[in-house]
Amino acid sequence: MRLTAALVVVALTAAGVALWLSGAGAEVAYWAARQQRAFQDVIAAAVTKLRSGDGAALWTLIGACAAYGVVHAVGPGHGKVLIGGAGIASSGTARRLMGLALISSLAQAATAIVLVYGGFLVFEMTASRAVGTVDDLLAPASAAAVGLIGLWLAWRGLRGLVAARPVQVRDGDAPHHHHEAGRGHGHHHAHAHDHGPGCGCGHAHAPSPEAVEAMQGWRDGAAIVAGIALRPCTGAVIVLVLAWRFGVPLAGIAAVVAMGLGTAAVVVAVAAASVGVRRSALTATGRGSRAARYAAPALQIAGGAFIAAMSGAMLAASLV
Template sequence: MRRALILLAALLAVGLAALVLTGADDMLLRWAMEEQRDTQNALARALRALRAGDPGAMAAFAALCFAYGFFHAAGPGHGKILIGGYGAARRVGPWRLSGIALLSSLAQALTAILLVAAGLWVLGWSRERMTGLAEDSFAPLSFALVALVGLWLAWRGARALGGGHAHAHARAHAPGPDGLCTTCGHAHAPAPADLERATGWRDTAMLVGAVAVRPCTGALFVLILTAQMGIFATGIAGALAMGLGTASVTVAVAIAAVTLREGALASLPGSAAIARVQPMIELGAGIVIALLAGRLALGVI
């Protein structure tokens, strides 16, 4: 199992490096943006077919919404950065992180639904007002929150690296198989069980909130049009389908991040080495998250 993890992690790392070095990541980005535009145009045609009552229009509309969410997530986005970075930084299981990725994508769709419902029927806002608010206010806020999460992870990793008792005795005291010192009985680094413990609801709420605060512009487009057509429930279904499409990418990123982390840790000789290296990984991942999110924030200000 350990060798399989190491091999899979190495293959993923080589694949990511090849994408960057060959410029394929830029090609992928351009492809995703073009497909997103084409899908949005197809959505407008699907909405007209829905209004005309064409058979099969609803199924085609849902499929297009899912595809839009997929292409949207394949482009530059804060959700992938946060979920992937957190998965690399913390020892959280793949199923739990995948669940957080799914929940954050659906919560992002819910934000769009609430914004349009409140904007149209409570506040009387125009389409331009709502999309402008999403792009000019919610987007930089979301990036800033993601950057703060990155800084928090970096601080937590740095604090673990600088633990006083752990480093004062690290050379003089040898850890046993349970992670406790064989000389004094103290834990000089986090125990493996502590490292592997799933994060609590606060971490989950933090991750979901940082992603969900920015509604998807495609979901806003669909929700506003369907509201004007008198079929807002169809728009809600479409927004949720977009959320599932987005989740298909973020879940894959979550699994890849966990696999890379576990593959790297599996190559280490024992729990004591894992306890020493894990804070370094958390520190590095936190810094990367903060830098990437900060760059995205500056790009939309």
């Protein structure tokens, strides 16, 4: 069964990496880039009209930024990789992961606002330096952080495989209550059995796979949000720079929040789909079966390995 679990890990990870390397990701990225350029023209025109006093242009700006966020999220990105991989690797519910996806997207928008407006007000940062900070510093830092999260998830999956492995022990090796029978003293009943999580004998020599997956759940959520929020969208930075230069900073904030919600719409869908894939895989093994004990940590390794592999590719691209 451990061989089957290992094959599942290899197959899932290899399929994801092969899809990325096949050029499918590049085609999607090219399409998304063309759409984003089209929306950038609409955004620039809306900001110009806002400066001249056209209040209706605000809704055009917000709508264009929301659509920009959607097409931006459709292309390859660290947010979808992390959320999707976490959905495969984590035992969390779809609602929890979808909530993390929403919070992460809005946190990305907040990072862009703090970087640009904070940089302009406090450090007198130039527009080119703001964009350069995102591309040259925050992009590789975020990719590295996401990769570390993936490795951590994979390591926890390995621990889960170890915890799921039955261990041959003897009941006599553990303390039992002594019973008196006539003049006799206490005695032990000694027999060997497969001892593992849920074996029913009442002894806990190793944590169950479920316990390993559930460890430090709030820390996992915080790590996911931080890993995604660390790298704000370059488009959001450009919108904020334009809004600042044209004297409509509040409109820029509203537009970037709308962009974050557009991004969230796609990432939330990825979260729901990834949790569905995980549940289907676990159901196929049969709940409560010995195979299911191995399937859960195997999926965790596969999800973590996928995140680490994809983040490694993004890190390499950001350093070129």
